[in-house]
Amino acid sequence: MTSNPNLGLDVHHKSQGEAPVAGEAAFILLVEDDPDISAIAIMALHLDPNFTVTAMRTGSDAIQHLEHSPRPDIILIDNNLPDMEGVALLQSIKVNMEDAPPIAFLTAAVRSSDVERYTAAGAVGTIAKPFDPISLAAQVRALLPSTLG
Numbered sequence: 001m002t003s004n005p006n007l008g009l010d011v012h013h014k015s016q017g018e019a020p021v022a023g024e025a026a027f028i029l030l031v032e033d034d035p036d037i038s039a040i041a042i043m044a045l046h047l048d049p050n051f052t053v054t055a056m057r058t059g060s061d062a063i064q065h066l067e068h069s070p071r072p073d074i075i076l077i078d079n080n081l082p083d084m085e086g087v088a089l090l091q092s093i094k095v096n097m098e099d100a101p102p103i104a105f106l107t108a109a110v111r112s113s114d115v116e117r118y119t120a121a122g123a124v125g126t127i128a129k130p131f132d133p134i135s136l137a138a139q140v141r142a143l144l145p146s147t148l149g
Helices: 035-045 059-068 086-096 112-121 133-143
Strands: 002-004 009-011 026-031 051-056 074-077 103-107 125-128
Touching: 026 035, 026 059, 035 051, 035 133, 051 059, 059 086, 074 086, 074 133, 086 103, 086 112, 112 125, 125 133
Parallel strands: 026 051, 026 074, 074 103, 103 125
Antiparallel strands: 002 009
16 A cells, blocks of 8 residues: 555555455546545545545646556546546547546536537546535446446
């Protein structure tokens, strides 16, 4: 287990391709530029004791993290990042990552045309901001592959 100095969180990584065991944590990569929203989302996700969250503030940081860290079980992306649009990040991950994890959007841009665009790009779901902190973990759990959900 390592400590993430930027967030003060304990972060545990599993090996690439390692199958999850019943009750094992689901590893979530959160890509959210607003530090307040990120902090609330992390606290809300930790309501599920089996979730471990790593947060990045930009698409570039997320890409670099994915290049050097084990595969998360799901990635949550805000569509309005400072350095790129979330859909562009999703597409980059899908093209450059051999076994890309499921990707969902956690965003305020939730008009039907936005959600259709996320789905067409390969997103497994969209969670609207503002989100309910009490139900966020359950919403994310529902988006995980059946082996983890």
